[in-house]
Amino acid sequence: MDPVPWREAWHEALYAVSRGFYVTRGGPAAHFTTAAHGATGARLARALLALPDHPVRVVVDVGAGRGELATHLVDAMDPTSPGGTRTPQTTRVVAVDVVDRPAGLDRRVEWLRSPGGAGLPPELTGLSDALVIAHEWLDVVPCTVAEVDADGTAREVLVDPDTGAESLGAPLSGQDRQWADAHWPTTSPGDRIEVGRARDEAWTDLVSRVDSGTLVAVDYGHTATGRPAGGTLTAYANGQLTTPVPDGSCDLTAHVAVDTLDADVVRPQREALQALGLTGATPPHALAGADPLAYLAGLEHASTEAQLLHRDGFGGFWWAVKRVRGHDVT
Ligand SMILES: C[S@@+](CC[C@H](N)C(=O)[O-])C[C@H]1O[C@@H](n2cnc3c(N)ncnc32)[C@H](O)[C@@H]1O
Incomplete structure (x- = not known):
């Protein structure tokens, strides 16, 4: 097949109706x-x-998978569930993803x-009083x-969608070039640049759908002081890292330049x-004798929090x- 820009091949590979990885492969x-899964999802x-x-009247989860985090969110709003929050029970939870409503999703x-x-x-x-969550969405935009190249010019990388073989195309130009010059300047031969403009624009589009509320993007990322010189484009299939081939057989993801998003606060998840x-703090040892079951529950809770906070794990997300x-809020 003729090589095409990565951005195009990547979109087809993940979202094409007939063969997109996220549409057809579970x-x-x-x-x-x-x-977002399991015990960490519930705590998150x-x-x-x-x-x-x-006040929050609607919670939206963009890039919801099959509704795992959304289900934890409705559970967390249920005052009868352990650790349920005080969010009003009338609050709607809306999950958004690229497939039809999954069978068996919590009604x-x-x-x-x-x-x-x-x-x-x-x-x-037109979302009002909204909490909009995008957990690991932008890395798959x-x-x-x-x-x-060898002369120090940043050129668009093209890819053969069947094999993943790469070649260099035209020099970066237009808005991509402007973004790269402003946020990821490099002339070192072999350096890669993952131009964050598409993520910035996708995020700005999401923000524009909210009339009032809070949006949070949670993702792998980097900031100006730590752009990864070799890039981060990576593929996963069946739980394994694999070679990035945009043929619909694998997930394709690249870390997000989080500091170029339109946001008020950008900081590590921890x-x-x-x-x-x-805190991830373990319960006091004295509890083990006084109330062994509460002690065990406390240990489990601490371990879940510790996973979410771990610097080299989820805690390193942004x-x-x-x-x-x-308009009516001062
Ligand atoms: C890396 S997965 C993350 C799933 C889930 N949020 C989690 O953290 O477990 C990315 C998800 O984003 C979805 N996605 C990608 N683009 C989307 C879009 N424009 N609207 C809604 N979902 C999207 C994909 O289909 C996929 O389910």
């Missing part, structure tokens, strides 16, 4: 584990619900089908990939969660938080 949980949901400093979760990548559904608009009260104030 949910992300069939291929890899994220913090409670932390996310504690983030907004305003309390509403579902919206999305085009995928940078595209969002038209119905997702395809972006332009460039590489610096700091964001510590500010929300997570949170980009944007607050949209409605």
